[in-house]
Amino acid sequence: MRTTAYVSLLVAVASLQILPAVATGAAEQAADIGEQYGEVADRLIDAAMADDRAYERLALLVDEFGPRFSGTENLELALDWILEQMEADGLENVRGEDVMVPRWVRGNESAELIEPRPQNLPMLGLGGSVGTPAAGITADVLVVSSFDELSARSSEAEGKIVLYDVPFTTYGETVQYRGRGAVEAARVGAVASLIRSVTPVSLRSPHTGGMRYADDVPRIPHAALTVEDAQMLHRMQNRGERVVVRLKMEAETLADVPSRNVIAEIVGSELPDEVVVLGGHSDSWDVGQGAMDDGGGCVAAWEAVRLMKDLGLRPRRTVRVALWTNEENGLRGGNAYRDEHLNELDDHVLAIESDSGVFKPSGFGFTGSDAAYEIVRQVGRLLDRIDAGQVTRGGGGADIGPIMALGVPGMGLSVDGSRYFWYHHTEADTIDKLDPDEVARSVAAMAVMAYVVADLPESLPR
Amino acid sequence: MRTTAYVSLLVAVASLQILPAVATGAAEQAADIGEQYGEVADRLIDAAMADDRAYERLALLVDEFGPRFSGTENLELALDWILEQMEADGLENVRGEDVMVPRWVRGNESAELIEPRPQNLPMLGLGGSVGTPAAGITADVLVVSSFDELSARSSEAEGKIVLYDVPFTTYGETVQYRGRGAVEAARVGAVASLIRSVTPVSLRSPHTGGMRYADDVPRIPHAALTVEDAQMLHRMQNRGERVVVRLKMEAETLADVPSRNVIAEIVGSELPDEVVVLGGHSDSWDVGQGAMDDGGGCVAAWEAVRLMKDLGLRPRRTVRVALWTNEENGLRGGNAYRDEHLNELDDHVLAIESDSGVFKPSGFGFTGSDAAYEIVRQVGRLLDRIDAGQVTRGGGGADIGPIMALGVPGMGLSVDGSRYFWYHHTEADTIDKLDPDEVARSVAAMAVMAYVVADLPESLPR
Known part of the structure; x- marks a missing residue:
């Protein structure tokens, strides 16, 4: 048959x-x-x-x-x-x-809002990121909604922590900020970069994931905040407030x-x-x-x-x-x-x-x-x-x-x-x-x- | 007019x-x-x-x-x-x-799975709970689905941490385990009690809330695990595994x-x-x-x-x-x-x-x-x-x-x-x-x- x-x-x-x-x-x-x-x-x-x-x-x-x-x-x-x-x-x-x-090891890590008021910010370092010095990096935050906005405001980024507050559209579109956010931020002089977690729904939940560096710009720490906190820091900036964050990451890549x-x-x-x-x-x-x-x-x-x-x-x-x-x-x-x-x-x-x-x-x-x-x-x-x-x-x-x-x-x-x-x-x-x-x-x-x-x-x- | x-x-x-x-x-x-x-x-x-x-x-x-x-x-x-x-x-x-x-002060707190394998369990102490000794309370866990099951298994509870893994139905019904869970667990000899957070939806998010003690039973620490972890511990128990948790809470009530x-x-x-x-x-x-x-x-x-x-x-x-x-x-x-x-x-x-x-x-x-x-x-x-x-x-x-x-x-x-x-x-x-x-x-x-x-x-x- x-x-x-x-x-x-x-x-x-x-x-x-x-x-x-x-x-x-x-x-x-x-x-x-x-x-x-x-x-x-x-x-x-x-x-x-x-x-x-x-x-x-x-x-x-x-x-x-x-x-x-x-x-x-x-x-x-x-x-x-x-x-x-x-x-x-x-x-x-x-x-x-x-x-x-x-073998990338996360180690201890934290992000803390210093100004306008102290508050712990739940976060996850992104896979492959370098760490910060032991005392952390404490810097003013510049919140942007896109690479275009970062470009337009590049003169403000020097010495700051750049935060990409990018709403989720599709994974492919939004994940770019996780992938090359550190490179683009370092290129304009930022000392660290943060993303809004790549997700349409959050219960104050940080999302990790991969990221990459480029050979021609400094490697700066790169981490994800929650959707909630990225939006809050953005609102604070929009109100004209000074936003300062202390980022501490022990992350390192071993053999x-x-x-x-x-x-x-x-x-x-x-x-x-x-x-x-x-x-x-x-x-x-x-x-x-x-x-x-x-x-x-x-x-x-x-x-x-x-x-x-x-x-x-x-x-x-x-x-x-x-x-x-x-x-x-x-x-x-x-x-x-x-x-x-x-x-x-x-x-x-x-x-x-x-x-x-x-x-x-x-x-x-x-x-x-x-x-x-x-x-x-x-x-x-x-x-x-x-x-x-x-x-x-x-x-x-x-x-x-x-x-x-x-x-x-x-x-x-x-x-x-x-x-x-x-x-x-x-x-x-x-x-x-x-x-x-x-x-x-x-x-x-x-x-x-x-x-x-x-x-x-x-x-x-x- | x-x-x-x-x-x-x-x-x-x-x-x-x-x-x-x-x-x-x-x-x-x-x-x-x-x-x-x-x-x-x-x-x-x-x-x-x-x-x-x-x-x-x-x-x-x-x-x-x-x-x-x-x-x-x-x-x-x-x-x-x-x-x-x-x-x-x-x-x-x-x-x-x-x-x-x-003035109830949470202080530092943690729950850690010890057996069958080490893992941090996100948690929140419940408002009004007493704390643990500084070294924490390390004990075998007895998982139950209801007060009735606790009653039926009361002879197993002595010296254990009772975990109520109760699925959310209505708030009024489910919140009883937050309210009087510590009292019922202490009554059968438990040294601490844990609840599954009172929520229909979780992203590994612990939910706090009020709880109470009774004058005729010891006051034992009472905290909420996430829905996810309560279910996991329940699965482990159902597989015949020994489940051990270390609970540390600095909680105290001040003047x-x-x-x-x-x-x-x-x-x-x-x-x-x-x-x-x-x-x-x-x-x-x-x-x-x-x-x-x-x-x-x-x-x-x-x-x-x-x-x-x-x-x-x-x-x-x-x-x-x-x-x-x-x-x-x-x-x-x-x-x-x-x-x-x-x-x-x-x-x-x-x-x-x-x-x-x-x-x-x-x-x-x-x-x-x-x-x-x-x-x-x-x-x-x-x-x-x-x-x-x-x-x-x-x-x-x-x-x-x-x-x-x-x-x-x-x-x-x-x-x-x-x-x-x-x-x-x-x-x-x-x-x-x-x-x-x-x-x-x-x-x-x-x-x-x-x-x-x-x-x-x-x-x-x-």
């Missing part, structure tokens, strides 16, 4: 590669994928949705190990445990691949330390050298639990493959879970994976990442050829019964970026993003924000997409 | 006092109140809605003085400023009435110190001894800005009377702003007002409090006679154009509770309460959560209700 269908599918897929997809052709092929894989997809979905196992595994990971910041013992202990568990799950070729990672990318597989039955890799990043920031960023992505990929194993499913190609290290402040894991597997990348048929939180999934975003898009769109149809079948154009993930840049088709799990940035990089990134049913749907989506693409008669075209 | 209408209104009101309200009578009277007061109500509403003055005044209060906890210099400096501003506004009989208030109820008036033109008192409480907790609890209530009442003054409106009876002190941890202000004005209470025709945040107002909740309810309901109609005219049965406020207990009709401003408890008693009770338009509507509602009731031809019947 499989052989007959195989041939018809082969014809359909082959036709796609020489002709633009037409409505009838696509419909036929969709029918073929549906016929071939409908039953196995249902088994994977049913198994994923049968219990809260993925949620419980995630809760155990994040409760027992806490935040898993690069360079910490927490992360390495968590990786040891994951490797043990993957062995116990019966996955194959379970291993850690060595990666050296940066690189060893970490690991975690790998586990189900080796393909017919084409073991061809690989569908799926995963998330094992590290988190040093606050919260990293439950959605990105413990959930790791567990969704891992559980997807564990389900295949438990159901006795072995696809034609290899499915490989990869839990990349050091996404948050270095991307060393994603880069090391590219380097370690450079000779295999031509045989990577697809890379799938989940790094937007395992909220209710709607499908995937895909980056690859039109022919491949037609196929993965049709695979998506198998997930329609759990409303997770929408495959849209464009998508991937930070950790698979390095191999996507070398031609590997990439895909990111798409989820309801309405609350992700409330918790992002804060103490509030904890398991209770996630829903067991939504986590199970994420596992199901990852499992069906990875399994079917790994098992298709023809490799996904580039 | 006013005289003619006065007579017809008098008849309508008099008829209410001897007959049950009937549909036609009520409609007639509503028409009369509408005719008599529609124009002045519109002037008050228009003036309140014309600018952001109330919001700006509130922002100034909470930004410049910060939290205003009973017994602190912050509160007394804020009261000095308010008294000065009320004089400058041209209000009459502006004064502070002396009140001795408790009472002086504070003040702030009073300002527009003296009535015909019946100066009859009073409509309206207000909120000037104190807040020692975290956040107390912008909604209850800076906003204070400013709504104050601005309502300031608007009357600016519009040259002097009602027949006296309108009196009262900003009561020490609502949060003692209610000394509300009690002192009752004692100070005991001989005038028969002439207090209405007391109005705003203490639910100055979010979008829907009207008022009223406690008083049926006859009075019919009248204030009709006054409410004057606020229909800003959707703030709904007067419902039942309502008041903590600070006016003592005079309501002696027969003064009471009323509380009703507002959209959907987010109030997100911020309640936390660092996140800040001005940015409020909307200038909604604050203006709250001012308008307070102004119209207070003015019209103070000016009615007949006193509101008891």
Whole structure:
């Protein structure tokens, strides 16, 4: 039965590669994928949705190990445990691949309003920032709403702490002030820089995250205040008051330390050298639990493959879970994976990442050829019964970026993003924000997409 | 014109006092109140809605003085400023009435998870709690979901820290664990007690609040963890893990110190001894800005009377702003007002409090006679154009509770309460959560209700 269908599918897929997809052709092929894989997809979905196992595994990971910041013992202990568990799950070729990672240490830190009145300002230093002298930096604050305003008022910035009070619009737009705020402030003579935390919602919660320096300007300390306090300091400035802040940060970057990318597989039955890799990043920031960023992505990929194993499913190609290290402040894991597997990348048929939180999934975003898009769109149809079948154009993930840049088709799990940035990089990134049913749907989506693409008669075209 | 209408209104009101309200009578009277007061109500509403003055005044209060906890210099400096501003506004009989208030001092405090792994647990001691020894209290934790479960497991509580992990249902129901949690835990031999913060939404934010002891059981330290951590400790216990916490609190209650109820008036033109008192409480907790609890209530009442003054409106009876002190941890202000004005209470025709945040107002909740309810309901109609005219049965406020207990009709401003408890008693009770338009509507509602009731031809019947 499989052989007959195989041939018809082969014809359909082959036709796609020489002709633009037409409505009838696509419909036929969709029918073929549906016929071939409908039953196995249902088994994977049913198994994923049968219990809260993925949620419980995630809760155990994040409760027992806490935040898993690069360079910490927490992360390495968590990786040891994951490797043990993957062995116990019966996955194959379970291993850690060595990666050296940066070690940024926050230390004690504080921001204190001195004028117009004393008050502690909750804050988080930004990852990679230099520290202050032990006595702190005490300076007048210049609040601006944008880089343009800083430019216009550059003559006022000398010797001051620049505070960017930038309302959240999109992450991509607003995060620029976290990324290059210190560089732009130092360029006009500021002695430190502060941002309004990158979030649409705050309960006086500072959000950390990565930042960078440039070689041609001094490295000044860079930290995030809360939305509430950034706005308050702005109001004070608008009232003509002198605003003075004392910033103290012990932050420093120590020598690189060893970490690991975690790998586990189900080796393909017919084409073991061809690989569908799926995963998330094992590290988190040093606050919260990293439950959605990105413990959930790791567990969704891992559980997807564990389900295949438990159901006795072995696809034609290899499915490989990869839990990349050091996404948050270095991307060393994603880069090391590219380097370690450079000779295999031509045989990577697809890379799938989940790094937007395992909220209710709607499908995937895909980056690859039109022919491949037609196929993965049709695979998506198998997930329609759990409303997770929408495959849209464009998508991937930070950790698979390095191999996507070398031609590997990439895909990111798409989820309801309405609350992700409330918790992002804060103490509030904890398991209770996630829903067991939504986590199970994420596992199901990852499992069906990875399994079917790994098992298709023809490799996904580039 | 006013005289003619006065007579017809008098008849309508008099008829209410001897007959049950009937549909036609009520409609007639509503028409009369509408005719008599529609124009002045519109002037008050228009003036309140014309600018952001109330919001700006509130922002100034909470930004410049910060939290205003009973017994602190912050509160007394804020009261000095308010008294000065009320004089400058041209209000009459502006004064502070002396009140001795408790002085609970939080000091340094922390909770640390020791087993199964070390982690800081964000917390806030509860107001009035005793402290721990300097080395802290380190003990095994017993997590329970209710007083009933504590009862059932009372034999396990000896020498432990009891943690109540109680999901938020209503404030009234859930806050019992804050109020009497220490008493019930001490009764079964616990050495300290912790609650899950009383809130439906958390970003790892601890919520403080009042608590009490009983004379017949030891006084043990009582503090709030975050929702997230209470749930995590509960999960750990459910997994069979030993959970150990170290609680350190320097909290202590010092000798009472002086504070003040702030009073300002527009003296009535015909019946100066009859009073409509309206207000909120000037104190807040020692975290956040107390912008909604209850800076906003204070400013709504104050601005309502300031608007009357600016519009040259002097009602027949006296309108009196009262900003009561020490609502949060003692209610000394509300009690002192009752004692100070005991001989005038028969002439207090209405007391109005705003203490639910100055979010979008829907009207008022009223406690008083049926006859009075019919009248204030009709006054409410004057606020229909800003959707703030709904007067419902039942309502008041903590600070006016003592005079309501002696027969003064009471009323509380009703507002959209959907987010109030997100911020309640936390660092996140800040001005940015409020909307200038909604604050203006709250001012308008307070102004119209207070003015019209103070000016009615007949006193509101008891």
